[in-house]
Amino acid sequence: MKGKLILEDGTTFRGQLFGGSNATTEGEVVFNTGMTGYQEILTDPSYCRQIVTLTYPLIGNYGTAKQFNQSRKSFVGGLVVGEICEKPSSSSMEKTLPEFLTAEKIPCLYDVDTRALTRKIRSAGTMKGVIVSEYTSQSTINEMMALPIRKNVVEQVTTPVSYTLDAREGAPYIVTMDFGIKKNILNALRKLGCKVTVVPAKTPAEAILALKPDGIFLSNGPGDPKDVPDIIREVKKLIGKRPMFGICLGHQILALAMGANTYKLKFGHRGSNQPVKNLETGKVAITAQNHGYAIDAKSLQGLPVKITHVSLNDGTIEGFRHTSLPISSVQYHPEAAPGPNDSVRLFDEFLAAMRNS
């Protein structure tokens, strides 16, 4: 069935609607430039409620398999692609992408000039959009467009109850605040031999400290970090108590908790090819990124914070550490999935920080 993506400013992109006329959706439209990893993207909770367009035009070539899911379900608002592959080929495949989209109820518009869409977002900035069928009435479209961008996304994606991934006796113990954690972060921590307890996003600081962790991990997650003041307040209480490490939203929340400020990027960083320079070593790593917000460098002035990583593309802050405490965080995704594994040793550094304190 014919469908279209209409942006806030009225720009329309035509395509085919997958899943019939009910498969309409609304949300912030973002693009990801990764050429592989569509399943990981679709199951990354950080994309909660967003309409994701993939710049690579041939999507679904290797199907999907459970092992690559990054969370219990997909939270994306919708998917916009060029060609969607109906006959994938891969020995690991369990479902085709169309089957996966149906099962996960992900609205999808395909046969779209995604490059034109990307150029639009790049120049006009991230904006809201709706995916509708050719029969959707203008009044429905207007209603959908009028809906505000949801602010309670962390709530939607975080674990409802805490759970623990056990390890051998005496293993380092990490409590993870789940703002929308990707499975591969947990895999990375477990690979280091850590015991990990994942707690809901709104767990009070006292409850976390009561678990007596060796370190506290702040996960990635969706949305504007300023939408979760309660969480920031709790994180503030944790500073100085235990070694901490944050990724993505966790990194932003940590910065806000330390008194810094964040702002929204024009169109964000989403892809598997983002160069990040480590200012301490002078070396560059290619990273996976998915963020629409960044830390305001000026707001760090006077804070006990040292910028450790910057984006080589636009100079934005990609990592910092506390000048005296074992606290550090990065904006990008060292756990990869999808994306390069170049920075996976950051988890080792966190482990070392826990051991040393």
Add this chain to the structure above:
Amino acid sequence: MPKKKNLNKIIVIGSGPIIIGQAAEFDYAGSQACRSLKEEGLEVVLVNSNPATIMTDANIADRVYIEPLTVDFLTAIIEKERPDGLLATLGGQAGLNLAVQLAESGALEKYNVELLGTSIEAIKKAEDREMFKETMERIGEPIPESVIVEDIHGAIDFANQIGYPLIVRPAYTLGGTGGGIANNEEELIEITLRGLKYSMIGQVLIERSIAGWKEIEYEVMRDGNDNCITICSMENFDPVGVHTGDSIVVAPTQTLNDHEYQLLRSASLKIIRALEIEGGCNIQFALDPKSDNYYVIEVNPRVSRSSALASKATGYPIAKVSVKIAIGYTLDEIVNAVTKTTKACFEPSVDYIVVKFPRWPFDKFVYADTTLGTQMKATGEVMSLDRTFEGAILKAVRSLEIGVNRLHMDKMDDWDNAKIKKRLSRVDDERLFLIAEALRRGIATPEEIAEITKIDRWFIDKIKNIADMEVRLQKGELNAKALREAKLLGLSDKSVSELTGTAIKEIRDMRKQFKILPVYKMVDTCAAEFEAATPYYYSTYHGEVDEVEVSNKKKIIVLGSGPIRIGQGVEFDYCSVHSVWALREAGIEAIIINNNPETVSTDFDISDKLYFEPLTTEDVLNIVDKERPDGVIVQFGGQTAINLAASLAEAGVKIFGTSVDDIDRAEDRERFDEMLTELNIPRPKGISVTNLDDAITGAENIGYPVMVRPSYVLGGRAMEIVYNEEELRDYMSRAVKVTPDHPVLVDRYMQGTEVEVDAISDGVDVVIPGIMEHVERAGVHSGDSIAVYPPQTLPSKVIYTITDYTKRMALALKVKGLLNIQYVVADGKVYVIEVNPRSSRTVPFLSKVTNIKMVNVATRAALGKTLKEMGYYSGMVEPKPYVAVKAPVFSFAKMQDVDISLGPEMKSTGEVMGIDYHYARALYKAITGAGMNIPKNGCILFTVADKDKEEMKQLAKAFSELGFKIVATEGTAKALHSIGIDAEIVGKVHQRSTDIIQMIKLGKIHMVVNTQAPGKHIAKDGFRIRRATVELGVPCLTSLDTAWEVMRVLTFMRDRRLVYSLAIQDYVGGGDALA
């Protein structure tokens, strides 16, 4: 300024002549390197023996040496120039090998030259099999079980342990020379022996065959600060077993999930770090389609053919960045040339699919083995981009110029289902077309085909999409919906016409009526994430928005020359690029259309706009519709561009330069004859026939031997000299199939001196920059002859006549721009053989030696400037005081079953130049540069045809006087004994005791002079002898003319010191004449 403060002057080594496995990509890499160094304010000295390249232009480097790429010459040049650094990683395997040799000879140390980029140690770690194996084992990267052997016994022992099939790969060669897959002991012995011969270090690797796995490549870069990035991943359509140069390749990988992609990417970074490569590098993997298991197959520690492909596929200038790394920059210091705002330290993301398709020379080498394996056979390649695989593969196929416009070969129509099915397991150049045929007929499912071919089913399903559409078009009615779907799948108007019977013109009109038009998208390295100003575009029917900004400036399209093939090599790219430069100089917007990823012309910063598209009428007209140029220039893109002139003109496009009608007058036999009659200019007697009887009667009238060929030819395609009726009958049965619509030409074969002329005309004046005399008498294709500028033996009367004829023909044809004429001089009389109203193979050579920017002048003439305005006057330009010799280079080692004897069919793949103030020295340089290992002493075998025996006597005598031992076959020996030469008689092939082949194998013969007896069938022994010389690297001269010149060189060498090197700037500048 360069990071390394000690660098002021750098010597760059080019890759030499074009051969299979080492083509135009190194001209692209090398010229980018030189420009990049000059940008840094460094003085650049370039050495390359190949005159057909952009990189050997005097303005590319401060000092350009067109000299043989040997240790002797390089050492002499280093001694003279005293460079601070040597850059060899952009000169292909040839450059790399030379760097290793220079380091080992001590020359680098002696003259205190720093090897830039990857170190010798690192090169060895990647190239020496044992060291590579050790390194991979140390870092835990898997490589197939293997053993390195230096003799045949080791190979057999290993086979007994591991079993078959086994892959045999010689160490230190190019393009997989001498390698192969052995399925049994007999094959193992044969391939191993050959491999040992070709390996520069006498080593061969025998390894477990993993044929059938996915072949995946990564282009990786590393800087001195250990920053590593991957530029591009590539997936071979053909599974492991076919050389990547002979594989259809897509970029990025299509069937790898993120886990697999990252697995191999991480391995790539680990490997480049372990090898400590500084610059670009190519890593090949085999990935098990059924698991995560993989093997590292090969690492090229340098810029390679794949790097050129990756550069064009992504827009990332690998060569340029490699150079900056080599002089000390780190990736994060280098600006991304595409975005100008971001840095070179990132990984390109593409939002299209790229297909590379090899171009094989099997149309020339009709008897060659067309199966594909580990030894590369392609001479060139095309690349295409689209938003779908179907669109990209179809663009690639119609860029090949092999007479197909979709996945269909006419000849397969006659094959029955059983034959089609049976041949699916055959790995050859036609497999893609065969798969499509099987799918169209529905005689095999994609699953079955994937099982048989081991090609991933994803690709087969895509081919099925195309096949299904074709069947639909064949059965159904052509309406707007069907046409739109056909275009979305990438079928050309011509294909749709073929399938539906609707005229092409009608389809085009229909497309315009229903707005079924392509849009053009930009290649920008970043999938549109950042604003870019790269004027590099491709078309797609899958898009709503067109990104091209059409200017109001005066603009002209230059058509490129497509893939490198025998008969149309890098020299036409040279011409296209110079034409673009000339237009830009004149303030005109220059747009180039081409599809060859190896070339300079497809570098996005050469022209104002680059359209990476097939060179067909439809694809060009679509761009014309978009850009509305003032016109198109066709005379620089070889026959590819010329062939489009008529259809473009018919569509109302202005052709700048010689008119389409005049082009036809030169190419159409009858019209050409008419003109010559009017001008009273003689040509060898000939007729044009369309059937056998006429041919036989005609040939009798003309008198044997006759030269026969189809009327429209490129590079002497299907041209032969026949000596009698039987041979003529044989030829006619084979050749008429070549071009059914065109008659066959039968000409008197004149055994005279061949002369070639390139001239420029504006319609009023005709300037002749130079004349070249061929060493080999007429009958050997001009591209395979040694050409000498200026002529050494022609009397002034002949030169006067040639000047006069050239002038008159140019004016009669109303040439505006370049023309090329071939003459034969017999008994003092000049005959015209052929006129090409376009630029030719010899234009770069002649431009360089005469210091006349021929293409620039011709472009301006085509635009309407007069020669007088440009300062040129009618007539021959005064010859220079030096001599330049152009010698052909062949790739026979790569093509088994190909006869090396020279004839009217062109066989060479490239050329070298030798230049000096003395003819013999120039010739020596050319021959040395061509890689002919002329022995200074030893034993020469003579075995010549009866017709040549008289002439051979004097030649053998001369060699004998130089101290060579002469051996000969019985008949030849008798002739020699008659003049008192003590020639030892050797047995013919099969006569066991003194079998010639055995003697060659045992290294007892150091050079062979062999001429072919008339007739094609009696020459089997000769063929075996000639092939043996190729396999064993013994020079074999198949023309007495060449042999005479070699003798002259040897005589000269004996008396005088030989290695003098001067830069081209010295010659054309007229300085240092006494060197």
